[in-house]
């Protein structure tokens with residue numbers, strides 16, 4: 001079996017800049033043994049999130065879509081002193097596993113995991129005077145991505161960074177005939193943001209150890 005050049009280069013990048021330590025390796029092995037779907041970000045994407053978190057000197061990060069908390073650990077590790085990640089997850093079982101992973105990674109103090117439908121929790125965050133976020137990572141169900149993004153803007157300070165995962169989907173965003181709810185959801189976000197003056201936005205196409213996809217990256221004006 002030949003590994004394609006994009007995967008090999010991604011492995012090269014990971015080896016240089018995003019090597020998993022024993023904690024991240026343990027978490028991956030646990031998740032695999034617990035049959036958690038392998039829909040977490042890759043190590044090089046984790047490192048990209050850390051670079052963006054440092055760029056926004058993030059003390060308050062919001063994550064929408066925790067799953068087993070793999071991306072949350074990358075984010076928590078990029079926080080400043082006394083920083084916090086608030087992470088939203090609808091599935092109780094995933095949330096339970098994520099909490100154990102936060103203990104393993106020694107980041108429990110830095111992570112505030114809130115179980116429930118994200119759209120409800122986002123409204124609660126808005127109504128309870130939560131400190132403004134420096135960074136938001138959107139990675140939950142795709143159909144309401146635009147609604148998540150609108151909440152993210154309201155919950156962020158100017159200059160904050162908002163990232164949305166999986167906005168290219170193997171190039172399926174180009175397929176006008178697609179009826180896939182995830183494709184339609186991310187395409188709706190991409191199109192809306194192309195004309196949204198509240199943010200300065202682009203999409204970074206990603207290839208490598210995960211499928212061909214992309215991360216939308218926006219700065220709040």
Ligand code: SAH
Pocket residue numbers: 039040041064065066067068069070071072088089090091094116117118119139140141
């Ligand atoms: N960010 C994680 C992967 C998240 S996978 C990582 O990279 O490690 C997407 C997660 O979003 C799943 O765990 C799913 O249960 C959750 N999700 C789906 N719909 C949701 C909703 N309406 N509200 C909150 N979470 C949701």
Ligand code: DHB
Pocket residue numbers: 039040041139140165166
């Ligand atoms: C899926 C979800 C994700 O967030 C991801 O990064 C990859 C796949 C999915 O639901 O299939």
Ligand code: MG
Pocket residue numbers: 039040041139165166
């Ligand atoms: Mg994702």
